[in-house]
Amino acid sequence: MLSGIHGHQDIERVVYGKPAGPALRAEAERLGARRVFVTTSKSVAQSALLADIVRDLGDRYAGVYAGVTAHSPRSCVIEGAARAREADADLIVAVGGGSVIDATKVMLIALWQDARTIEALDAYRAGRPKEGAAPPAEAIRPPAGAVRMLAVPTTLSAAEFNAYAGITDQRHGIKESFGHRLIVPQVIVLDPAATLATPMDLMLSTGLKAVDHAVERLCSQQAHPFVLGTATEALRLLARALPAHKQDPEDRATRLDLQFGMWLSIGAGTSGVGVGASHGIGHVLGAACHVPHGHTSCVMLPSVLRWNLPANAERQKRVSEAFGKPEVPAADLVAGLVRTLGLPQSLSEVGVGRDRFREVAEKSMHDRAVLNNPRPIQGPDQVMEILELAA
Incomplete structure (x- = not known):
């Protein structure tokens, strides 16, 4: 219970x-x-x-x-x-x-x-x-x-x-x-x-950060009905509004939908339901490698979902349902959204080569989000596996 x-x-x-x-x-x-x-x-x-x-x-x-x-x-x-x-x-x-x-x-x-x-x-x-x-x-x-x-x-x-x-x-x-x-x-x-003066790349990539907030909480082992409600509606809004915003940046109603989606995406944070390795590794990529926050979600979230699949496949189905495509794996849906928005899809695209992987992996083990990952991460070698998926 x-x-x-x-x-x-x-x-x-x-x-x-x-x-x-x-x-x-x-x-x-x-x-x-x-x-x-x-x-x-x-x-x-x-x-x-x-x-x-x-x-x-x-x-x-x-x-x-x-x-x-x-x-x-x-x-x-x-x-x-x-x-x-x-x-x-x-x-x-x-x-x-x-x-x-x-x-x-x-x-x-x-x-x-x-x-x-x-x-x-x-x-x-x-x-x-x-x-x-x-x-x-x-x-x-x-x-x-x-x-x-x-x-x-x-x-x-x-x-x-x-x-x-x-x-x-x-x-x-x-x-x-x-x-x-x-x-x-x-x-x-x-x-x-x-948000009118915010560059398109920054608007879209921070929108992916909001997607990351919602996805990692939906997939959490601690997720409960409040989380399911807020995070699911967040993904429904964001999955529709992000491509719509790219097509028509002047539509302020779409911009407000994005703001509501962002708000809902993090609402479950007050419920003690934390995020996982996508956020945790992203914190290190930002601080150590200077990768913008939104871009860390673009390159890490699909790989974290794939690595976590043996531990939370049933919970990842919630993500697919929120996207309106229950038959498609969550990782593929997120990766497809990143691709549609023209955002970076790999660590190499954001300037992080394999020579930085060990440093990132070791520093990630000090981040509380990594310790909260649905599939337990015991040490840097497992973070390295995730980084390789995102390479």
Whole structure:
């Protein structure tokens, strides 16, 4: 019999289908924030989206940090927190993709704990993973009235819907987890127009990351009815909307469907149903080999499904059913979607050769998602088998 705990996150509301600027202004007023600080990337900082947000925040706008780079390095966390501290921010708004949103989550921890150096973050890493769980550091103690964040996602990575963040430690070339229930955004604004300037490849590849969220949870040995409902509907939306978006990028209704699919894809994360080796190996490919997050899902998910098939064939049928093709293997359906979207299909296509496989395999064994894989992974040699399938 299944047993577990379903948690409810500290997200107060999700605003969808409305322009981001006026929505953020209304939320800042509702929360009583008067010093709203924006975090973003260099590319988003040059967009009309950010200009509109700054204009609509008006006298509540307190400044911007536009230095967040891919894979959320610790240096960006510390620098961004320093700029927010100087601005005397009482609310932070993250505008961007998963790297911006994850970095901002840990900026909150740095502000709460007055962490001012890369090394100071060591004390706040999540605990060592055991059977898929990585407990938040007990050292994180938000003060009364702790500054929180809002999020306006510009991609489909879904980072804004969970209370953990993957942050790259440049000293060791690994991605580590930081978590606390209050680092999840208080408010998330899903504005289809916020994705208009996002490059097609990034939109589609982060959409594949959302597919990865849904597939690995549907295939989990811990999956239960809440997971089946959210992840199945996520795949139905994403499998239809991703090709439709490629054909007609101007259709904002399709963009909103993608945002709903992304939201549903990660909804089961609050139920204690974790992801598996596609995510875990992908974390290492990002941190050590600089492969974009979405591309890691494109190249790893079909191979992980094939390697896992002896352990969860019945669960993989759920994926095929969600795609509307119950007779086709799940791995083939995901690989076909990647091919249809014109995204990378192998490690060689993303610049990772066999000379990096052993390093990736050994580092992957420290990732909680690898330890949570439906077919148990006992050591680096089994990760090597998966990498060979993806070569």
